[in-house]
Amino acid sequence: MTEEISLEGYKKAYREIRAEEEKRGFLIHLAVYVLVNTMLIVSNFLYSPEAIWFFYPLLGWGIGITAHYLNAVRWIEKILKEREAKAEYRAREIEKKG
Numbered sequence: 001m002t003e004e005i006s007l008e009g010y011k012k013a014y015r016e017i018r019a020e021e022e023k024r025g026f027l028i029h030l031a032v033y034v035l036v037n038t039m040l041i042v043s044n045f046l047y048s049p050e051a052i053w054f055f056y057p058l059l060g061w062g063i064g065i066t067a068h069y070l071n072a073v074r075w076i077e078k079i080l081k082e083r084e085a086k087a088e089y090r091a092r093e094i095e096k097k098g
Helices: 007-047 055-074 076-097
Strands: none
Touching (some): 007 076
């Protein structure tokens, strides 16, 4: 016998799962960022120490990783609630039409 769950319970569980997935994706991105940029820094100092260029990809990618953090970790709850509100609005519009 299966027990019914409320819509609010479902939405809360869905938000938690999405937040976990987004956080995991961010952590993978962060790990790749650290590994690749460490390699670039070492490469820069080994092969062309007279020209410090590693800072540019570090900064450029850093801007991207900051945006990823904000959207995947910091603001995810707000983003998901906004999407839910849009979906609820659309569902109500569909019900009105027929």
